[in-house]
Amino acid sequence: MSDTHTTNDPHTVAGVPMQWVGPLRISGNIASTETEVPLATYESPLWPSVRRGARISRLTERGIVATLVDERMTRSVLVEAKDAQSAYAAARLLDARIGELREVVRGCSRYAELLAVRTEITADLLFVRFEFSTGDASGHNMVTLASDALLTHILRTIPDIAYGSISGNYCTDKKATAINGILGRGKNVVTELLVPRSVVTEKLHTTAAKIARLNLRKNLIGTLLAGGIRSANAHYANMLLAFYLATGQDAANIVEGSQGVTVAEDRDGDLYFSCTLPNLIVGTVGNGKGLGFVETNLTRLGCRAERAPGENARRLAVIAAATVLCGELSLLAAQTNPGELMRAHVHLERNMESTRIGV
CATH class of the missing domain: 3.90.770.10 (3-hydroxy-3-methylglutaryl-coenzyme A Reductase; Chain A, domain 2)
Structure with missing residues (x-):
């Protein structure tokens, strides 16, 4: 068939x-x-x-x-660190490199623009929530593509962390959560x-x-x-x-x-x-x-x-x-x-x- x-x-x-x-x-x-x-x-x-x-x-x-x-589309990635201190150090570096991360996004999409990066640490896990503007698209695929490029860049340039997942459920996509009500999606x-x-x-x-x-x-x-x-x-x-x-x-x-x-x-x-x-x-x-x-x-x-x-x-x-x-x-x-x-x-x-x- x-x-x-x-x-x-x-x-x-x-x-x-x-x-x-x-x-x-x-x-x-x-x-x-x-x-x-x-x-x-x-x-x-x-x-x-x-x-x-x-x-x-x-x-x-x-x-x-x-x-x-307000308007922003989100995707969160999950990063595994050596320990909580390493996760915290990585989060600080992400905050300091927001301009660099925006250039990564511009290199992979004509319409996506990185607006903000939010992080949360639990044990040795670092959850990173990327927030984008996506033009006239709802942006599901656009933000996933951009997040994949960002994750690749982060893993290559920040020490003591490893890949966890392209989606860490901190976005939050198609689930009723407090974070979406507070920050918007x-x-x-x-x-x-x-x-x-x-x-x-x-x-x-x-x-x-x-x-x-x-x-x-x-x-x-x-x-x-x-x-x-x-x-x-x-x-x-x-x-x-x-x-x-x-x-x-x-x-x-x-x-x-x-x-x-x-x-x-x-x-x-x-x-x-x-x-x-x-x-x-x-x-x-x-x-x-x-x-x-x-x-x-x-x-x-x-x-x-x-x-x-x-x-x-x-x-x-x-x-x-x-x-x-x-x-x-x-x-x-x-x-x-x-x-x-x-x-x-x-x-x-x-x-x-x-x-x-x-x-």
Whole structure:
């Protein structure tokens, strides 16, 4: 049997239903736009839920204010030292040679730039976390290639250390960890929306006080009791997975991507609502982006324009973060009303099933 696969063969393609919802109104330091967003998911109630949040964004003057506060892609390597003192000496040398290490990266990549090096020592083990900017790529392969070159250089020029692994799990790739929440991995985006009292009442059928109280008790206290890691939200993963699948991202990155914090405040009846996502790993070039539907979706999102390197990926990140806010707001509003969430799910899923079988 041939190992060659083709997208023309329906048995080699996993089809996920997709809809465009919105438009969302977005402003901020990266993009000011109104755009629909593509969501690929089997969870059909997600589409109308995000659509409701998008409608709310258009009823406010600035819409969702999305602020990109940082971006860096990481890879950690593991080095074995003779003892802890040797590991410490190596770490000090790495700090002193940051300029030299940046030249190594420039020699192996046109787009990667070394931003910082962080180290941690345990026993005779030295964990080195490299942080890079990666242009419009999410950067998985780019940072691994650069880290491999750095590791080769380090082993050749620093005494009393030996190879441990090209990945030391201190990155941290596709795992929910405290370090990613603290230092960030990917794009760090804060989204904010101020919803007038009348809109909260008439369109979300609740109050700012109820949403703020539920967010405190469910997202903050509930997650604390459950042992959540640097995270306090209702369902960021739902929107991220649907958005990632529709735009050709590595879907496994929703593991760290879904870490984040929702804040809701009652401001004299108006609702201040914010979602902070420190680990959005998205790109507009690289693996998966050559597929026809991905190319179409990225073009429609305005992420195929002639811009400075990295700007298309930044635009995609703030759109993803705004999409998360829409779904998060809609869900929390529904959960303030007894029975609303389940009624909506049953109604929508029955309608979808009736349409599928032609009833």
